[in-house]
Amino acid sequence: MTRTILANARLILPDAVMPGAVILQGGTIAAITPGQGVPPGAIDLAGDFLASGMVELHTDNLERHMRPRPGVDWPHAGAILAHDAELAACGITTVFDAMRVGSIPNEAPDADYDKYARALAHELAEIRARGVLRISHLLHLRAEICSETLLAELDEFGPGDRVGIISLMDHTPGQRQFRDISKLAQYVQGKYKLGDAEFAAHVARLKALRARHGDAHEAAAVQIAHRLGAVLASHDDTTPEHVATSAGRGVRLAEFPTTPEAAAACHAHGIMVMMGAPNLIRGGSHSGNVPAAELARAGHLDILSSDYVPSALLAGALILARIWDDLPRAMATVTANPAAASGLSDRGRLEPGLRADLIRFAMMDDIPVMRETWVRGRRV
Incomplete structure (x- = not known):
């Protein structure tokens, strides 16, 4: 199964916003890890927000x-x-x-x-x-x-x-x-x-x-x-x-x-x-x-x-x-x-076991700038 790591993001979790990474595997969220590091082979999101689709x-x-x-x-x-x-x-x-x-x-x-x-x-x-x-x-x-x-x-x-x-x-x-x-x-x-x-x-x-x-x-x-x-x-x-x-x-x-x-x-x-x-x-x-x-x-x-x-x-x-x-x-x-x-x-939450439907966005003043969208772990 394809494994993707989205790292160095600001994760919008159900109750908090924290720096971290999300690991996607087989169309689902496999794990969420805290921190700003970028493991080998990971995609560096450069501090952008990462949220559920x-x-x-x-x-x-x-x-x-x-x-x-x-x-x-x-x-x-x-x-x-x-x-x-x-x-x-x-x-x-x-x-x-x-x-x-x-x-x-x-x-x-x-x-x-x-x-x-x-x-x-x-x-x-x-x-x-x-x-x-x-x-x-x-x-x-x-x-x-x-x-x-x-x-x-x-x-x-x-x-x-x-x-x-x-x-x-x-x-x-x-x-x-x-x-x-x-x-x-x-x-x-x-x-x-x-x-x-x-x-x-x-x-x-x-x-x-x-x-x-x-x-x-x-x-x-x-x-x-x-x-x-x-x-x-x-x-x-x-x-x-x-x-x-x-x-x-x-x-x-x-x-x-x-x-x-x-x-x-x-x-x-x-x-x-x-x-x-x-x-x-x-x-x-x-x-x-x-x-x-x-x-x-x-x-x-x-x-x-x-x-x-x-x-x-x-x-x-x-x-x-x-x-x-x-x-x-x-x-x-x-x-x-x-x-x-x-x-x-x-779906609807950044939680392990749920569908890997995610969005990456940044901000231009008060306006969101969409960067990327994933559905079932596939960038669309």
Whole structure:
């Protein structure tokens, strides 16, 4: 088995940062040794940080590569490979690729709401089987409650599809993420160039869909998540009542709660809270919801997601390190905590016996500079 020694690094361990070396063998971490020495044959990391590879639970990045402009459908194999390479370069070694299930055929303002997840999951599986992907890919099915075809699309997935997360996404205008409809208008009208009358018709159509299908869609999505063995996530919880409902369904992960009250209720129910790193970096939510930094200072932030900017994940963790004055705690929001929330016990920490998924980075002022990424002990 190939043996690699990464020496003279600043190791970010679960509870400390210390100078040392990591020995990789057979795709796992074989040992960790303290000190700044560089044994013969070791790779000298010159004092750079060495951390566990990052685990990304919620990213729109694959969809961005597939649809780089409204109405442009990029070849999917190329999009998957470019997405995979970008994440590896950003230090993400495990990703749950977000795919929307639930469509509104021939009615949405753009073809963005046509069905695509089942075919894309097949393409991803075929490329994975050819051994060309750099990092580990699992599925995150975003169950769009406000749609027509959710149940039929979910039924197309089975136990062999590596579905790790199913999130309940309710984007009905006037509640949750878009309780401020002016923010929805700004987003939708800007993206699709809709006039006021067209936007009003779009809102009415979505509300009607929610009234017809919402309750049945939610109940069935919860059952299917349990059948597939997937972690169930809520999305945009806004009130303690939303959170109580989530807890009753067995939700373990809350994506982007929109208020401090919702985030506090999540912690009271033992639900881990995930917020977007772009929110942290920009200083607030683009939808006008609670700033991630506010939840961090309150002790109600557990996991970061890159959401729509992969490089934001590490940069966001280092902002948390400054807020908390605790680098190991901050790095856990992008390593150990998302691994634990998604049921992956074999990665997310620099510990002997775990997967040799690691990242090396330096700092340029307050900006991280990624140097190298290893997956299962192989530099990618």
